[in-house]
Amino acid sequence: MYRLLCPNALVESLFDIDFEQLKNQGIKGIIFDLDNTIIPWDSSDMCPTICAWLEQVAAQGFKISIVSNNWHKRVRKIAQRLDVPFVARAYKPAKNGFRRALSVMSLGANEAAVVGDQLFTDVLGGNRLGLCTIWVKPLNPQEFVGTKIQRYMERWAVKLLRAKGLMR
Ligand SMILES: [Mg+2]
Numbered sequence: 001m002y003r004l005l006c007p008n009a010l011v012e013s014l015f016d017i018d019f020e021q022l023k024n025q026g027i028k029g030i031i032f033d034l035d036n037t038i039i040p041w042d043s044s045d046m047c048p049t050i051c052a053w054l055e056q057v058a059a060q061g062f063k064i065s066i067v068s069n070n071w072h073k074r075v076r077k078i079a080q081r082l083d084v085p086f087v088a089r090a091y092k093p094a095k096n097g098f099r100r101a102l103s104v105m106s107l108g109a110n111e112a113a114v115v116g117d118q119l120f121t122d123v124l125g126g127n128r129l130g131l132c133t134i135w136v137k138p139l140n141p142q143e144f145v146g147t148k149i150q151r152y153m154e155r156w157a158v159k160l161l162r163a164k165g166l167m168r
Pocket of ligand 1: 033118
């Protein structure tokens with residue numbers, strides 16, 4: 001059970017993700033969370049640096065998709081700008097949104113990684129499906145109140161995982 005909360009990797013920022021290593025692991029596609037992973041949660045537009053970075057990721061041969069718990073319209077706008085497939089209102093940690101993204105990318109669970117800022121949605125959901133999970137620090141420290149409560153629970157979970165020797 002605790003292992004389901006353990007990310008395969010923990011990074012300070014998107015730019016710290018080691019794509020060479022992912023390639024060597026057989027990863028061919030990346031499923032990104034939207035809010036506070038590739039866009040600040042209260043923002044309606046993407047930072048050009050992250051846009052350019054995502055283009056570079058795609059240029060390295062990775063398929064890209066977005067799976068978000070946020071509303072359709074907001075997710076669609078960003079996904080269309082990036083020209084990538086998306087699943088909105090995914091109800092992560094439910095598996096279904098990730099499954100749909102895998103199917104659109106024509107990849108198996110062992111061929112994709114999930115990148116997200118939340119332990120209880122992105123990491124837990126990805127691990128439930130056996131995806132490689134990468135936990136990234138949130139872009140914007142200001143967050144939706146529901147997320148703040150989750151952050152409190154995340155700190156508690158990290159303490160527990162560390163005490164059990166499951167996380168560094
Ligand atoms: Mg998020």
